[in-house]
Amino acid sequence: MKDILKRYRLFLSLVAINASVGLAFPEIGLKSLSITKNNLIEMMSVIPPIFILLGLLDVWVDRATMIKYTGKGSGLKGVLIAFLLGSASAGPLYAAFPVAGVMLKKGSSLFNVFIFIGAWSTTKIPMLTFEAANLGLSFTLTRLALSIIGIVLIAFTTEKSLNKQQQADIYELNR
Amino acid sequence: MFTYILYGLxxxxLAISFFKDRAKTKAALKKAWMSFENILPQFLSILIIIGLSLSMLSPQTITNILGTSSGIWGMLAASLIGSITLIPGxxxxxxxxxxxxxxAGYMQIAAFVSTLMMVGIVTLPLEIKxxxxxxxxxxxxxxxxxxLCAAFVIGVVLS
Incomplete structure (x- = not known):
């Protein structure tokens, strides 16, 4: 019980802040409540299948397979698989971190996991169609072309910024 | 539409897994729930932060900041707003x-959209985990x- 209180203390204090803002400025309070409710419904509708797939991935794909396809030395094929996995996703970026954790646990290379995160953040297919509908095809395609370069550059920079020990620590975090 | 595909998958x-091995399927569901419960406190906190910030920082306010300003400063403001806020697509x-x-120009919009998707200050605690x-x-x-670089290129290409 005490443990739960400790883990949720940030959330509980935010609820308290929101409540006091609502008491002081009812209009803002009601508006924030309705935005939070809408977002909660939206997120809860996307999140269950992601976590079920994550669970299935964890149980059915063994380490050797994951290393073979996305581990160190999986080459261009590994990068492409990580990229497609990320692009075929849905949902907010923070849902990608637990999935990345499972990939690390199973032995994916850090570079490929960062490619996966990059793809999840910017080249999600449903997102791209929505972007094109709102901002036009030339904007979306120019941004997509740049993003693909950017995802690789960001993954490369992040991986290279870590020494051997720091890389091992990240794998340790997800054991 | 895409959500339905995910649910279908x-x-x-789950059905195939259940058919092949019940114990493993149970383990998968347990893992799914535990991973979710692990991020639940931050997840709920993030939702409240989004709700609060969007209720104060209305689309009108954002338009006022970015709509009138142009050039590099508008782009910087756009990228800061994009980095801090977390608005669903x-x-x-x-x-x-x-x-x-x-x-607003294409450059500012590109900076806003790109940082919104790639940079997550509110979600840093989850990323650090x-x-x-x-x-x-x-x-x-x-x-x-x-x-910033991408926004600059888009600004040049599309103007």
Whole structure:
């Protein structure tokens, strides 16, 4: 019980802040409540299948397979698989971190996991169609072309910024 | 539409898994729940922060900041707003389209959209859980710099 209180203390204090803002400025309070409710419904509708797939991935794909396809030395094929996995996703970026954790646990290379995160953040297919509908095809395609370069550059920079020990620590975090 | 495909995949996967091995399927569901419960406190906190900030920082306010300002400063403001806020795509893109109509340039919009997707300051605690402080910081800074460069290129190409 005490443990739960400790883990949720940030959330509980935010609820308290929101409540006091609502008491002081009812209009803002009601508006924030309705935005939070809408977002909660939206997120809860996307999140269950992601976590079920994550669970299935964890149980059915063994380490050797994951290393073979996305581990160190999986080459261009590994990068492409990580990229497609990320692009075929849905949902907010923070849902990608637990999935990345499972990939690390199973032995994916850090570079490929960062490619996966990059793809999840910017080249999600449903997102791209929505972007094109709102901002036009030339904007979306120019941004997509740049993003693909950017995802690789960001993954490369992040991986290279870590020494051997720091890389091992990240794998340790997800054991 | 895409959500249905995901549900279809998850449902089919679960059915096949259940058919092949019940114990493993149970383990998979347990893992799914535990991973979710692990991020639940931050997840709920993030939702409240989004609700609070969007109720104060209305689309109108954002339009006022970005709509009138132009050039490098507008782009910097856009990228800062994009990095800090966490707006779901179905809200962000119509907002970006409205901003374009009300006078913001492609460069500012690109900076906003790109940082919104790639840089996550509110979600840093979650990212640190998986990648540790150093990698999370480097990834976000690299993504921020990239977003500025991409916005600049888009501004030049599309103007």
């Amino acid at each position: 998850a449902g089919t996967g 179905f809200v962000a893109f119509p907002l970006a389209a409205a901003l374009l109509k009300s006078g 998986t990648f540790g402080k150093r990698a999370a910081a480097v990834r976000n800074i690299a993504a921020f710099i990239f977003s």
